[in-house]
Amino acid sequence: MWSAKIIVEYKEGILDPEAKAIKSAFNTMGHHEIRDITTGRFFHLEFKQEISREEAEIKLKEVCEKLLSNPVIEKYKFELEEVA
């Protein structure tokens, strides 16, 4: 069975308000050594049936491009792993 870990992040230059807020909290905490931070979303999904890696990748691409990310402002990457 295939298990996928997906990360969706903003493309370069897109406003990341959460990161901005966290960065200012770092400064308040005194962590001036942290130069920058970006945020993203993590998704973990598992496939039901036995399908090939190629098929799983095609399905993943579709859900990433059509639903989990907005390609206008976000990029994604995923890792596929076979689990018992």
Place this chain on the structure above:
Amino acid sequence: MKKVGVVVFPGSNCDYDVYHVVKKILNLNAEYIWHKDTSLRDYDAIVLPGGFSYGDNLRAGAIARFSPVMQEIVKYAKAGKPLIGICNGFQVLVEAGLLPGALITNTGLRFRCEDVYLKVANQNTMFTRDYTPGQVIKMPIAHYTGNYFATDDVLKTLQDNDSIIFQYCDANGELTDDANPNGSLLNIAGIMNREKNVLGMMPHPERACEMILGSTDGLGVFTSILGGK
């Protein structure tokens, strides 16, 4: 009598406002369209109203886009019929790919709820013909995710096609940074598709149709599509 369909998603909250304007102010027909409907009756215009469809989960408009009714709405739009998305409805339209670009978080990181001035940048459309060219109108905004973003080539296409319909401006019609409440590129508040039958806008014309609400400047959007008051 002309008939308007108002789509109701779970979390829509401006649906009744639109229904009220059509029924009680314009004295025309209005009907709700449930998000699970899979067939559409004949409408003179369809409105995707404001609100927080599906709790704004994932991204504003991202889940609503896959509502059963949206397949029919896409067909309706592709047939050239008038479709308008207001606020969350605009977010649904960009997520569905019926309008280009994206709506991202306001630059000030605040939910902005206030009256704004808009310049009617293109008056020669089925949604704006009751305004005068360049007219400055006033209506409310209420959003956190209304910052219009698009790549340079998309912006250029919008400009070349006169698809920028409303722009944030000051009381004199100047497109200043101060008058831009959310950081939208080119002060964009509303755009249309190339075919000019789909309009998306962040401001709320339905909340500016009666003097008791402070402005009647929004009425023009509805009278333009539906014919005189």
